[in-house]
Amino acid sequence: MPPVPAASSWIRRSLLPSGLALAGLALLWILLVARAPVDGMQGVIQKILYVHVPCAFAAYAGFGVTALCSALYLWSNDERYDRLAAASAEVGVLFCTLVILTGPIWAKGTWGHWWAWDPRLTVTLLLWFIYLAYLLLRSFTEGSARTARFAAVYGIAGVFAIPLNYFAIELFGGAAMHPDNLERGSLGAGMGWAFLVGVLTGLAAFVHLLLLRTDLEALRAETAEVEPTSGR
Amino acid sequence: MSVLLAILWKDLVTEWRSRDRIAAMLLFSLLVVMVFHFSLPGGVTKQTQASAPGLLWIAYVFAALLGLNRSFSIELENDALAGIALSPVDRGWIFLGKTAANWAILGAAQAITACVFALVFDLALAAVALRLALVVGLGSLGLCSVGTLFAAVAVRTRFREVMLPLLLLPLLVPVLLGAVRATTGLIETGALAWAPVQLLLVTDAIYLIVSFLVFDYVLDE
Numbered sequence: 001m002p003p004v005p006a007a008s009s010w011i012r013r014s015l016l017p018s019g020l021a022l023a024g025l026a027l028l029w030i031l032l033v034a035r036a037p038v039d040g041m042q043g044v045i046q047k048i049l050y051v052h053v054p055c056a057f058a059a060y061a062g063f064g065v066t067a068l069c070s071a072l073y074l075w076s077n078d079e080r081y082d083r084l085a086a087a088s089a090e091v092g093v094l095f096c097t098l099v100i101l102t103g104p105i106w107a108k109g110t111w112g113h114w115w116a117w118d119p120r121l122t123v124t125l126l127l128w129f130i131y132l133a134y135l136l137l138r139s140f141t142e143g144s145a146r147t148a149r150f151a152a153v154y155g156i157a158g159v160f161a162i163p164l165n166y167f168a169i170e171l172f173g174g175a176a177m178h179p180d181n182l183e184r185g186s187l188g189a190g191m192g193w194a195f196l197v198g199v200l201t202g203l204a205a206f207v208h209l210l211l212l213r214t215d216l217e218a219l220r221a222e223t224a225e226v227e228p229t230s231g232r
Numbered sequence: 233m234s235v236l237l238a239i240l241w242k243d244l245v246t247e248w249r250s251r252d253r254i255a256a257m258l259l260f261s262l263l264v265v266m267v268f269h270f271s272l273p274g275g276v277t278k279q280t281q282a283s284a285p286g287l288l289w290i291a292y293v294f295a296a297l298l299g300l301n302r303s304f305s306i307e308l309e310n311d312a313l314a315g316i317a318l319s320p321v322d323r324g325w326i327f328l329g330k331t332a333a334n335w336a337i338l339g340a341a342q343a344i345t346a347c348v349f350a351l352v353f354d355l356a357l358a359a360v361a362l363r364l365a366l367v368v369g370l371g372s373l374g375l376c377s378v379g380t381l382f383a384a385v386a387v388r389t390r391f392r393e394v395m396l397p398l399l400l401l402p403l404l405v406p407v408l409l410g411a412v413r414a415t416t417g418l419i420e421t422g423a424l425a426w427a428p429v430q431l432l433l434v435t436d437a438i439y440l441i442v443s444f445l446v447f448d449y450v451l452d453e
Contacts, residue, residue: 074449129402136398140389150385153446154399157378160442161403164435171427172413225312 011215018208021230025201032194045109048102050194053096054202056124062092063131065157070155073148079221082148085155086138087213089131091206096128111177118177119169130158174204226231235321240327240336246306247337253302259342261295262348269352278356284353285415289371289408290346296338296398300383303334308387313452317451327380327447331440335369335376342368360418367418370432372409374439378403381443384450408434 023206029050039046069085103121115121126166134154141147245251268287272280307313316326346364350357357364379400386396410431417425 074446123428126402126405133398133402137385137389140391140395142390146388149449150389153381153385153449156446157381157403157439160438161406164406164438165402168409168435170444171431172409192237 009212011181011218012119015208015211015215016209018204022201022204022208025197025204028115029117029194032088034195035190036124036191036194042110047104048106049191050100050198052099052102052106052193054198055095055102056197058202059092059095059124059127062088062095062210063127063162065210066092066131066134066155073152074156079144080218081097082152083217083221084210085152087153087210087217088163089134089212091209093128093131093135094209095140095202095206096124096131099124100128108179117178119166122169122177123162124165127162130161135157146220233325236329236332239316239326240332243303243330243333244336247333249324252301254337254341255337256302257295257299258344260298261291261341261345264291264294265345265349276352281355281419282416284349285412285419287353288346288349288415291349292338292342292368292372293375293401293404294338294406295345296334296372296379297370297400299338299341300334300376300379301392301393302331302389303380303446304383304387305392313384315449319386322345323443323451327444330384330393331373331376331380331443334380335372338376339369342372355419357419358424363424364415364418367369367411367414367424367429367432368432370429370436371407371414373433374407374436377436377439377443381447381450383449401441403439406431407439410435 031048033047036047038044038048065088069081069088073081073085076212103124107116108114134151137154138147138151141150265287272283274280277403281309304313307316315325317436343365346357346368349355379396381401382394386392386399389395410428414428414432415427417423417428
């Protein structure tokens with residue numbers, strides 16, 4: 001077994017700056033969102049955009065990091081990658097839950113339904129299921145090395161399933177309801193900055209939570225090392 | 233390649249001598265068909281016939297989950313799995329052998345289920361039997377590839393019976409979509425649509441390759 005690194009010091013040292021960055025961005029974001037104009041067609045409900053889309057980006061980032069770290073873990077057998085993958089999946093599920101909760105609120109106001117089987121929505125839902133199953137698999141497997149290996153295999157299979165799901169659902173599923181892209185000009189004047197800062201805040205929140213969670217996981221591994229009988 | 237054949241032969245012989253897996257899968261999928269028949273209102277109508285392909289594939293997936301779990305739980309007896317893991321061969325071929333065996337055993341149960349299904353739902357499946365077999369074969373290949381990989385994972389977790397469907401079903405959406413669409417097209421028009429078959433081919437190929445490559449890490453004891 002490779003030696004457990006001493007309380008991943010760089011992670012702990014970056015907690016304060018990442019927390020400060022998050023707080024600053026969040027403050028700026030609140031100001032910008034409050035000052036952003038109310039959408040002429042959708043009304044005030046359009047402002048949920050500044051929560052919904054950043055959360056979606058954070059969720060996708062989380063699942064991307066999980067898949068990448070899963071592959072790196074299998075390749076290098078370094079426990080740190082496994083801890084990062086597990087933390088990232090958990091934070092990703094949190095953001096994905098927020099996306100799935102904020103989506104229907106917006107949809108009811110603009111599409112008229114709480115739920116539509118739109119491809120992007122369906123794939124996000126499946127993504128959520130895949131990574132919940134990933135977390136369940138982790139908690140139902142005994143032995144840390146085996147947990148890490150099984151989870152990594154599922155994390156990799158999951159990331160291959162996502163484009164396939166998207167392709168399949170776009171081919172045969174319901175009509176697309178989400179806008180195709182967010183090119184320049186699709187947002188009204190004054191909305192762009194709020195949106196951009198929103199995305200940055202979402203990513204900062206993701207990074208900060210990921211660091212916190214990874215640090216916790218490192219502490220847990222350290223405790224298990226010191227007290228082998230009480231460890232998982 | 234010889235590893236593949238050896239594992240396939242071993243699994244088929246074991247199955248032939250006990251016949252417990254095929255019996256359980258068949259009985260289960262027939263029960264599912266019966267339950268569907270009584271849960272749909274008004275007997276056989278145009279509407280029930282239209283949803284028949286979906287129901288058929290639900291029966292297939294349930295049966296497959298049963299069989300896949302069993303295919304590795306028998307290996308846990310007498311630590312047979314550790315023996316397989318210790319053999320000095322490429323584990324990808326072990327995976328392919330297990331997949332082939334699961335595919336064959338599932339196929340046998342599927343063929344009989346399809347016959348009963350055609351009778352119960354009054355579907356003219358005999359005319360498209362060969363093309364239907366192709367679709368079912370392709371769909372089952374995707375099902376058995378990730379199914380075999382994660383059955384090997386699930387049997388060594390707590391709640392093993394619950395774990396496999398939770399892991400598998402979100403991954404099976406492309407396979408099921410393609411298979412159900414292709415089956416629907418076959419029953420309605422008698423012709424095989426290319427788009428769903430293409431989806432099945434791509435999904436099967438990706439799942440087989442990924443599972444072949446990562447199976448090594450699943451068996452690693």
